[in-house]
Amino acid sequence: MKDRIIFFDTTLRDGEQSPGASMNTAEKMRLAVQLEKLGVDVIEAGFPAASEGDFEAVSEISKKVKNIEIAALTRTGKGDIDQAWGSVCKAAKPRIHIFIATSDLHMAHKLNMTSDEVVQATVDSITYAKKLTDNIEFSAEDGSRSDRDFLCRVFGAAIAAGATTVNLPDTVGYAVPHEYAELIKYVMDNTENMHKAVLSVHCHNDLGLATANTLAAISAGAGQAEVTINGIGERAGNTALEEVVMALTTRPNFYPVSTDINTELICPTSKLVSMITGIIVQPNKAIVGANAFAHEAGIHQDGVLKNPMTYEIMKPETVGLVSNKLVLGKHSGRHALRSHLQEMGYELSDEDMKIVFTKFKEIADKKKSIEDEDLEAIVTEGILRTKDVFLLEYLHVASGTTVFPMASIKLSINGRTVKGSGYGNGPIDAAFNTIAQLADISPELLRFSISALTGGSDAQGEVTVRLKENGLIALGRGADPDIIVASAKAYVNGLNKIEYLKSSKYQESV
Numbered sequence: 221m222k223d224r225i226i227f228f229d230t231t232l233r234d235g236e237q238s239p240g241a242s243m244n245t246a247e248k249m250r251l252a253v254q255l256e257k258l259g260v261d262v263i264e265a266g267f268p269a270a271s272e273g274d275f276e277a278v279s280e281i282s283k284k285v286k287n288i289e290i291a292a293l294t295r296t297g298k299g300d301i302d303q304a305w306g307s308v309c310k311a312a313k314p315r316i317h318i319f320i321a322t323s324d325l326h327m328a329h330k331l332n333m334t335s336d337e338v339v340q341a342t343v344d345s346i347t348y349a350k351k352l353t354d355n356i357e358f359s360a361e362d363g364s365r366s367d368r369d370f371l372c373r374v375f376g377a378a379i380a381a382g383a384t385t386v387n388l389p390d391t392v393g394y395a396v397p398h399e400y401a402e403l404i405k406y407v408m409d410n411t412e413n414m415h416k417a418v419l420s421v422h423c424h425n426d427l428g429l430a431t432a433n434t435l436a437a438i439s440a441g442a443g444q445a446e447v448t449i450n451g452i453g454e455r456a457g458n459t460a461l462e463e464v465v466m467a468l469t470t471r472p473n474f475y476p477v478s479t480d481i482n483t484e485l486i487c488p489t490s491k492l493v494s495m496i497t498g499i500i501v502q503p504n505k506a507i508v509g510a511n512a513f514a515h516e517a518g519i520h521q522d523g524v525l526k527n528p529m530t531y532e533i534m535k536p537e538t539v540g541l542v543s544n545k546l547v548l549g550k551h552s553g554r555h556a557l558r559s560h561l562q563e564m565g566y567e568l569s570d571e572d573m574k575i576v577f578t579k580f581k582e583i584a585d586k587k588k589s590i591e592d593e594d595l596e597a598i599v600t601e602g603i604l605r606t607k608d609v610f611l612l613e614y615l616h617v618a619s620g621t622t623v624f625p626m627a628s629i630k631l632s633i634n635g636r637t638v639k640g641s642g643y644g645n646g647p648i649d650a651a652f653n654t655i656a657q658l659a660d661i662s663p664e665l666l667r668f669s670i671s672a673l674t675g676g677s678d679a680q681g682e683v684t685v686r687l688k689e690n691g692l693i694a695l696g697r698g699a700d701p702d703i704i705v706a707s708a709k710a711y712v713n714g715l716n717k718i719e720y721l722k723s724s725k726y727q728e729s730v
């Protein structure tokens with residue numbers, strides 16, 4: 221087993237491939253800063269050839285995040301590699317991540333290439349990229365379903381051409397732990413010059429085995445784990461960073477390895493990812509779910525009160541679950557707010573600070589204490605989303621036992637204000653109908669959910685919606701002490717995300 225495990229976070233790339241989880245550049249930047257604080261070693265910031273939006277996000281993150289490696293994903297073509305390099309070259313520690321499929325199935329049916337051609341493309345692309353940077357990762361897509369000896373041949377050729385990391389993905393989440401561990405061992409023993417590169421693993425969770433497979437691979441000698449926060453990602457998602465890190469931390473006898481992850485930032489990072497993407501964490505999710513440290517049965521509660529170790533294998537504080545941390549209140553001034561936001565990773569301009577402070581005072585008038593979650597919501601909504609097409613300016617709803625629910629709304633569309641009113645079978649339905657009418661789009665509402673952002677009956681309501689229009693799916697999120705306002709904000713945010721997806725900048729070109 222390696223002494224130290226490199227954490228390669230792909231929340232911004234594979235994570236963003238979760239249906240509806242599109243993020244704009246400011247949101248990705250915020251997450252990148254948080255991931256750097258969390259202590260990951262590498263951030264995969266995007267797939268620059270996929271869209272203009274990805275290129276822009278990778279470029280901006282490369283300019284700002286200087287203490288860790290920034291990777292850009294690319295296919296083997298020179299044009300793709302140039303785009304990847306163009307976006308990542310400003311990083312203090314850039315990495316180019318080249319991938320090509322190696323399974324018989326993918327080579328024959330997707331790439332229409334022979335195995336020799338795949339080896340040649342691997343060598344050519346790495347040789348080309350090596351002129352740009354020394355730091356090259358090569359991924360054998362669908363590696364776990366590839367012929368073992370062919371995999372060793374491709375990896376050997378990749379290392380000879382200059383790859384410093386070779387990654388063996390379980391792209392479709394098909395592997396089981398002992399099989400994957402055996403494959404890792406086989407590749408380590410049979411790949412020429414394997415000692416010259418780091419062997420990396422990248423698992424998907426289609427059978428719920430991503431964490432188990434990653435841990436098995438670490439036991440077998442893998443040196444890098446590719447992960448996402450909350451396990452978000454394509455289909456059933458990727459390996460969850462928090463699960464692997466806490467397994468390594470909680471069971472050091474089995475995993476005598478070190479990492480640079482600050483575990484106390486796990487829960488705050490998880491909440492931030494959920495807030496920005498709109499993907500809710502299931503309550504029983506390991507480590508970061510709302511119930512992960514909740515004890516329901518009387519006998520458990522009794523035991524935990526007597527000695528937490530009876531039913532708790534980790535301390536909630538270790539993962540940053542600090543109960544009701546009071547941060548700021550109504551009387552806190554601009555200076556206190558600015559310095560707390562700096563601690564959280566936000567360096568705001570005076571103009572942005574003005575927006576945040578006004579919103580902060582508004583919420584503080586309605587809510588006794590303002591916690592980190594409230595501040596994240598204020599900044600996410602007030603600053604990170606400023607270039608929105610639609611903006612909710614005014615909302616009034618009438619509802620009750622004897623009233624037909626009605627909403628009156630003012631909406632700004634690209635700076636032009638429109639107003640109108642409409643009915644629904646409840647206040648939220650009325651608000652959504654009216655907004656859709658004013659915006660002149662009527663997406664299908666696939667999902668609506670509501671929860672409290674913090675404890676207390678004065679907590680802000682957090683609403684997420686999943687909208688679908690013309691095949692495009694977007695998640696919208698909104699928070700406010702008034703749940704009808706939170707719902708309207710979430711709906712408007714969802715419409716804005718659909719607009720992003722429609723615009724050529726975010727349109728995938730691959």
Ligand code: KIV
Nearest residue numbers: 319359361362389391
């Ligand atoms: O799952 C996969 O194979 C990938 C590669 C591009 C690394 O995401």
Ligand code: ZN
Nearest residue numbers: 234391422454
């Ligand atoms: Zn993947």
